[in-house]
Amino acid sequence: MRRNRPAPLPGVTGVARLDRRTKNLTKRLRPGDIAIIDHIDLDRVSAESLVSAKVAAVVNVAPSVSGRYPNLGPSILVEAGIPLLDGVGGEVFSQVAEGDKVRVDGKVLYKGEEQICVGADQTVNSIEAAMEEARAGLATQLEAFAANTMEYVRRERDLLLDGVGMPEIETKLEGRHVLVVVRGYDYRDDLTALRPYIREYRPVLIGVDGGADALLEAHYKPDLILGDMDSVSDTALRSGAELVVHAYRNGKAPGLDRLERLGLDSVIFPATGMSDDVAMLLADTKGADLIVAVGTRFSVVEFLDKGRDGAASTFLTRLRVGGKLVDAKGVSRLYTARIQTWHIVLLLIAGLLAVFVALAATPAGQAWLEVVGIRLNDFIYWARGLFT
Structure with a gap:
């Protein structure tokens, strides 16, 4: 049953x-x-x-x-x-x-x-x-955001204006393009769209915490990893990238213990604000020509979506970096890969090879190639006579 x-x-x-x-x-x-x-x-x-x-x-x-x-x-x-x-x-x-x-x-x-x-x-x-x-109360949040921004200016004035407190790093950023990757908004789509740009310009790749894993997933090796090291994998930390630990302003760096357990060397960077903003300030102070941001926040709602404390550093960092900063979506829309000389050479070689194969496949073509071979031998014999 x-x-x-x-x-x-x-x-x-x-x-x-x-x-x-x-x-x-x-x-x-x-x-x-x-x-x-x-x-x-x-x-x-x-x-x-x-x-x-x-x-x-x-x-x-x-x-x-x-x-x-x-x-x-x-x-x-x-x-x-x-x-x-x-x-x-x-x-x-x-x-x-x-x-x-x-x-x-x-x-x-x-x-x-x-x-x-x-x-x-x-x-x-x-x-x-x-x-x-919530939209009706947005003005109140903007007022609170402005107050928090002023407090951030007071705490980080020397860092923002003069770069005081920047660590010494081995990765050379001066005169280079820098790609700052955060595992945030649309980061996978942005990295896919930026492949031609990365291939041509070879920017310095900075992974912000989990952004380092985002780079590895896209088959890129990060040059530098910056953050509090709480959301980045051991694999990324051991990838050979230079490690910069984002610490509190008092110097306390919770992520340092993890790196010491892994036996990895690092540099400490005490600063208030979000790690992606600190990475942009570092790139700007060290002389980067252009900073391309992947997965970061750009609109007012996105600033607030991270919380007012984080939004203050984000807003002021963009004021400091200015025209150097470009959102990844802007690069992918405006950038077109240039045709390199070696591309043209390869195209010509491929074309000549196709013609040669076509001629060799027909009796008339074979006869013509035989005549060309004879003339080429005559030319070589004549050229040798000039030097003997």
Whole structure:
């Protein structure tokens, strides 16, 4: 007698993966997992990482849209068809363990038959409504951004204006093009579009933390790796690139311990701000002719999407670097690979070879080549007579 299988439970079921830092969690995620995060105002890069990991659902302890500014992450998740259960509260971290099988059904998170927590089931319409409210409050965030910018100027005036505190590095940047790669917005597409530019100009390749792995994935070897070393692989660190540890202004460098355990030499660069901004300041101070940025932020919303503290250094760094800085998308749109002389030579050789093969394949052509061979021998004999 055939037994009836129990009807599948409603909602989405998967293995729970938890971390209060989304960046750390994405390294452990597997397709079909349910990601439990604590990420207020979910940003675009984090959302794209969750989508790339092919999670079954996302449960956020904090509000994915707080209303402070129109952040970009929630709509990316929902448009990808990933359920987003929002604002469930921090107790979930004590009620669910890594590896537990959980289920998201509408506004509720279950573990087995037990209801763990209730939150807001975000949809396209709810997110769009929240975005409209957030846009109304954007002016307040810009005021806070401006205040934080002034504080950053006060702390880093000497570094910004005079380059005081720049470390001595072995990688030569003076008079070179420099490509600063961050594993951020559209970095894969940008690196693909820049292949002709990289092949022709051979820029110095700087990987900012995980940007070094992005370069390796694209089959490039980084010349220099800069960052706090928390999201770059051991493989990239051992690739032979020069290592610059981004430290706090007081000199404390948490990433230094990791490099020492790996037996790798490094240079310490104490500075406030984001590591990609510090990399641009380093390239500018060391005399780079052009700085091409891959995966970085350029719009106001993207600045705020990183948080006000990071946005201050980003904005002022672009003022400092000025006309040297070009976004990767601009380079790929404006740059056209030049035809080199050796390209033309190879084309001519290939054409002559094709003609020779065509002539050798016909009786008339063979006779003509024989006559040419005789005339060539006569010329060589005559030329030798001139020198004997």
